[in-house]
Amino acid sequence: MRHGLNLASVISIAFATCALAQKTPNEPPGPCKEIANACRNAGFIKGDWKKGDGLWRDCVDPIMQGKSTAPGATKPLPQVDPSLVSACKAKHPKYGGGKVGS
Numbered sequence: 160m161r162h163g164l165n166l167a168s169v170i171s172i173a174f175a176t177c178a179l180a181q182k183t184p185n186e187p188p189g190p191c192k193e194i195a196n197a198c199r200n201a202g203f204i205k206g207d208w209k210k211g212d213g214l215w216r217d218c219v220d221p222i223m224q225g226k227s228t229a230p231g232a233t234k235p236l237p238q239v240d241p242s243l244v245s246a247c248k249a250k251h252p253k254y255g256g257g258k259v260g261s
Contacts, residue, residue, distance in 0.1 A: 190246035191254050194239055195219055201237040211261045223247065223255025231261035 188196065198218035208216040211233035221229040222239050229236070247254055 189250065190243045191251050193243055194222055194247055194255070197237040197239050198222070202234055208261045213261060215255075215257055216259060217261055220255045220257045220259045224259060226259060229260045233261075 195214065198214050201218065203212050203214045203218040204210075205214040207213045211217060211231050217229045217232040217234070218236060221227075221232075222236060223244060225244075227236065
């Protein structure tokens with residue numbers, strides 16, 4: 160009786176799964192994630208834009224769009240290296256392109 164998977168298939172699937180699951184713990188986050196982390200560390204919260212401290216509208220989007228403040232924001236933007244913004248834009252051109260302000 161023949162089963163759907165042979166040993167070579169099982170090994171290939173296991174290898175691919177392990178390769179996808181492995182991440183080096185010391186691997187630095189990408190530039191876009193670093194920007195979002197800077198916003199989180201500054202106290203901005205995902206989904207809180209109606210309160211003026213939303214992660215995207217009040218922090219990530221203004222930073223990515225080169226603004227120094229966001230209308231209605233209740234916290235100052237964190238300092239982010241402009242080269243980080245450039246690297247993020249190069250990798251993900253539409254990242255941070257949403258509406259700015261609460």
